[in-house]
Amino acid sequence: MRVLNFTVNGTPRTVHLEEGRVMLASVLRDSLGLTGTKVGCGTGQCGSCTVVMDGKAVTSCTVPAEKAEGTSVLTIESLAEGGVLHPIQQAFVEAGAIQCGFCTPGIVMRLYALFTQNPDADDETIMKELDKHLCRCTGYENIVKAAHLAQEKLRAAR
Amino acid sequence: MTLQHVGKSVPRVDAVRKATGEAVFVADIVLPRMLHAKVLRAGVPHAKILSIDTSKAEAMPGVKKVVTGQGCGMLFGTCLWDQPPLAVDKVRHAGEPVAVVLAETGNQAAAALKEIAVEYKKLPFVLDPVEAAAPGAPLIHEKNGEYRRVEYSVHPIPGSNVFHHYKLRKGNEQEGFAKADVTVEDEFEFPLSSQAPLEPHGAICRFGTDGDIEIWASNQAPFVLRDVLADMFGIPATKVRVHIPYLGGGFGGKSDVSIEPMVAYAASFVPGYAVKLVLTRGEVISGALIGRGMKGRMRIGAKLDGTFTALKAEMYFADGAYGDTGWPVDTVAGHNCTGPYEFPNAIVDVYGVYTNSPIVGAYRGYGHPEGQFMSSRLIDMLARKLDMTPAEIMRKNFLCEGRKNALGQTIKKSNGDLFGCLDAVEKALAEEPLPPNDERYVYGRGIASMMKSPKMAANAASCCHVQVNADGSAFVNLAGIEMGQGVHTVFAQMAAEALELPFEKVRIYFDVDTQYSPWEWQTVASMQTYRGGRAIQDACRALVEKAKKTAATAWNCAPGMVAYREGVCVHPNTGATLSLGTLARGFMAANGLTVGEPLAATGWYRVPEITEPDPETGMGNAAGSWTFGAQGCALRVDRQTGEVKILHFASAFDVGRAVNPAATRGQVTGGVVQGMGAALMEKILFTDDGAAKNVTFPAYKIPRLHDAPEKQTVVLLETPNEEGPWSAKPMAEHPIVAVAPTILNALRDATGVEFTAIPVTPERILEALKTRKEDK
Numbered sequence: 001m002r003v004l005n006f007t008v009n010g011t012p013r014t015v016h017l018e019e020g021r022v023m024l025a026s027v028l029r030d031s032l033g034l035t036g037t038k039v040g041c042g043t044g045q046c047g048s049c050t051v052v053m054d055g056k057a058v059t060s061c062t063v064p065a066e067k068a069e070g071t072s073v074l075t076i077e078s079l080a081e082g083g084v085l086h087p088i089q090q091a092f093v094e095a096g097a098i099q100c101g102f103c104t105p106g107i108v109m110r111l112y113a114l115f116t117q118n119p120d121a122d123d124e125t126i127m128k129e130l131d132k133h134l135c136r137c138t139g140y141e142n143i144v145k146a147a148h149l150a151q152e153k154l155r156a157a158r
Numbered sequence: 159m160t161l162q163h164v165g166k167s168v169p170r171v172d173a174v175r176k177a178t179g180e181a182v183f184v185a186d187i188v189l190p191r192m193l194h195a196k197v198l199r200a201g202v203p204h205a206k207i208l209s210i211d212t213s214k215a216e217a218m219p220g221v222k223k224v225v226t227g228q229g230c231g232m233l234f235g236t237c238l239w240d241q242p243p244l245a246v247d248k249v250r251h252a253g254e255p256v257a258v259v260l261a262e263t264g265n266q267a268a269a270a271l272k273e274i275a276v277e278y279k280k281l282p283f284v285l286d287p288v289e290a291a292a293p294g295a296p297l298i299h300e301k302n303g304e305y306r307r308v309e310y311s312v313h314p315i316p317g318s319n320v321f322h323h324y325k326l327r328k329g330n331e332q333e334g335f336a337k338a339d340v341t342v343e344d345e346f347e348f349p350l351s352s353q354a355p356l357e358p359h360g361a362i363c364r365f366g367t368d369g370d371i372e373i374w375a376s377n378q379a380p381f382v383l384r385d386v387l388a389d390m391f392g393i394p395a396t397k398v399r400v401h402i403p404y405l406g407g408g409f410g411g412k413s414d415v416s417i418e419p420m421v422a423y424a425a426s427f428v429p430g431y432a433v434k435l436v437l438t439r440g441e442v443i444s445g446a447l448i449g450r451g452m453k454g455r456m457r458i459g460a461k462l463d464g465t466f467t468a469l470k471a472e473m474y475f476a477d478g479a480y481g482d483t484g485w486p487v488d489t490v491a492g493h494n495c496t497g498p499y500e501f502p503n504a505i506v507d508v509y510g511v512y513t514n515s516p517i518v519g520a521y522r523g524y525g526h527p528e529g530q531f532m533s534s535r536l537i538d539m540l541a542r543k544l545d546m547t548p549a550e551i552m553r554k555n556f557l558c559e560g561r562k563n564a565l566g567q568t569i570k571k572s573n574g575d576l577f578g579c580l581d582a583v584e585k586a587l588a589e590e591p592l593p594p595n596d597e598r599y600v601y602g603r604g605i606a607s608m609m610k611s612p613k614m615a616a617n618a619a620s621c622c623h624v625q626v627n628a629d630g631s632a633f634v635n636l637a638g639i640e641m642g643q644g645v646h647t648v649f650a651q652m653a654a655e656a657l658e659l660p661f662e663k664v665r666i667y668f669d670v671d672t673q674y675s676p677w678e679w680q681t682v683a684s685m686q687t688y689r690g691g692r693a694i695q696d697a698c699r700a701l702v703e704k705a706k707k708t709a710a711t712a713w714n715c716a717p718g719m720v721a722y723r724e725g726v727c728v729h730p731n732t733g734a735t736l737s738l739g740t741l742a743r744g745f746m747a748a749n750g751l752t753v754g755e756p757l758a759a760t761g762w763y764r765v766p767e768i769t770e771p772d773p774e775t776g777m778g779n780a781a782g783s784w785t786f787g788a789q790g791c792a793l794r795v796d797r798q799t800g801e802v803k804i805l806h807f808a809s810a811f812d813v814g815r816a817v818n819p820a821a822t823r824g825q826v827t828g829g830v831v832q833g834m835g836a837a838l839m840e841k842i843l844f845t846d847d848g849a850a851k852n853v854t855f856p857a858y859k860i861p862r863l864h865d866a867p868e869k870q871t872v873v874l875l876e877t878p879n880e881e882g883p884w885s886a887k888p889m890a891e892h893p894i895v896a897v898a899p900t901i902l903n904a905l906r907d908a909t910g911v912e913f914t915a916i917p918v919t920p921e922r923i924l925e926a927l928k929t930r931k932e933d934k
Binding site: 018019020021022029033034035036037038039040041042043045046048075076077079080085089090092093094096098099100101102103104105108127130131133134135136137138139140141142143144 | 167169170172173174175176177178179180181182183185186188219263265266268269354355356357358404405406407409438439641642643644820821824826827828829830831832854855856860862863864866870
């Protein structure tokens, strides 16, 4: 049986992979119970399954599990560790950017990767990153607002 | 007293758990002894099943059972019982389930699917609803007309593929057209499309060895689902328990029973095991429910001053392989295609047609966008014939006090202010002048008005239980499903208002469970704020009365003397107070002697006096409420690429009262973008072999951020009325209704081309710009 060794939310993990194609999203959700990562399309198009792998946002439904070997993965569950919302999450709550909430964790993780790497990302960059996600509820207006608010909050906390 | 909670944009009560990923959706649920299901779908649109061999699949590793429909005599439905849980002797669309594999893991189930051998005898198939309704078309249901049905509402034409014919006969259309100075007429198409909630459908079902059924499902209608399963298996409703976790969007696509009977049927073969199925994105389109699919023709007659004299319409709906979820769409399209206008004479025929395509069910605002697409585009055409503006024609004919709608119902002032809505939209658009056309871009503006009335069962009601705790906090239990629209937040606001409690002290039960939740018809038709809100008011009123009664007993005075404010009963003379908390378990004196009832109360609301439309005239008191609105946009068309950019989209709705204005705005901005997807991008295509083709993202393209309008204006009018709780009216589906005609009217303004079919893709625009001919 194949074995995957990687770090998830700061903790080293060993996961036995079943036969056939196994994606990172399935490892996180089914093997590790981290169901905050959502699967909306299975083709990397909707972005709901976005997690941060070695600092980069990836759609975990298109990453074969083996590719995660030795990496460090962060999921939505890592952000509010200790019971305090991360400023990006706080921004989504305050901006009214959440309706059904299925796309939310993925977008939050995408912005986490972006703002960690590039805290002063310009509007165009932010829009380009948000454009990798689908939301069927909000019309995106408040998601854009939330992204800007998140950036402000992160700047203020610096 | 001024309102403390209603009308405030409080943050959503579910926001934190959704921001953290803690909110539980059906795919997140894991049960003990759980098997994973994968479904073998027909792949051919119309065929006889000659044989199914599952022996190899059953021998595969991890496989517990392979279930087929062979020998299954069950049909399920709510008003038309025409569908088996799995295909039995024939398949009627390419996505129809033929076998379900139950295995220890999803991968094992998927591997076993490939080992199932099915032999088909292909039959001629038909996808187009007009062709399917014509004589000589391949017959999809030989038993059409013989199925059990609610005869007052569903009207099949036996020997054809028409399983439902709705007709509206108001006045005399021939006389009406004779009085007309001008007429406009055209053919229209509103294609099959996907509701595309981000969360795919899922269900987990477990049959107990004692015959009890327990199911967790992504479904907007838990009690309907319960009753359908009980009916299908011939057991009492008490033996079926339905749980509904959070829904990752519904838009109607989860309001009908779809995959659940199949999952339950499969689970019935493995008692003691839980069977879990979560659809792939492709299956959401091919194997759950899709929406729209209308081809129609409409004609409007008017006097020279723009006054309408008559309307004639014919619509054919490609409702797919089974009809139970399509017929209400057809009926609603019929009696609402007249839009927010008075037509003294109208004749409308709507045909719900069996086609060899995925099953059509509810999709946000169902029937209204399809029907009003035609009337709103024709008004735009009529305006040029009469040398008037479309707005002038609209104002001439708007439904308003004393006028009668298509169903013959008389409109009251309190039903809403269309004039105010249209004024607001025109004002918003006028604030930004259109840039002049240049080498690259042409610009245009369009407007359309709309109305929506909920379609509901005549006995549809909401029930509510309220229970006060000893600390003065209150549980409010009702079965409105939270699917993104914000219903739990709005419920909490209304309960806090009714009980005069701080918002934090009110808790709405967020997981619906048919074993504990009070009965609710279903979460559809934008009715929860309106109908659920009235049930909350009713329950809270009863609770306050109970508190007053106990306080009066404690004070030995008449209950009528006791005042109630802000969670406290007040003695009128002494000024003594007793809080809800101290009365929660009855009033207890210092020595422990307790009087009065524990503080719990029930309430309910049904929209009064609703009837099904009369089978002959299609008229009657079928609409319990209306929400009126208007929309307009300014857009730009790139002459070189054919791409459309919406520069500004303005919407105005008379919502009676916005209980949570920020949440209401969110419904509008989202609905507009979803409608824009329909107008410009979305259509389910089929292969030459009759299977749905573009079923995954991005082949099925829905709007991304860069597609969205550059700016949205949302104006909410609040005409006081007696019907809604604190005047609040239905408001959720509405923003999608007039979007397509608004955009197409603007495209006509920009390009001179009359588009009458959607989506208007860049390719179609380029082609039309080249030829500049009328586009069909």
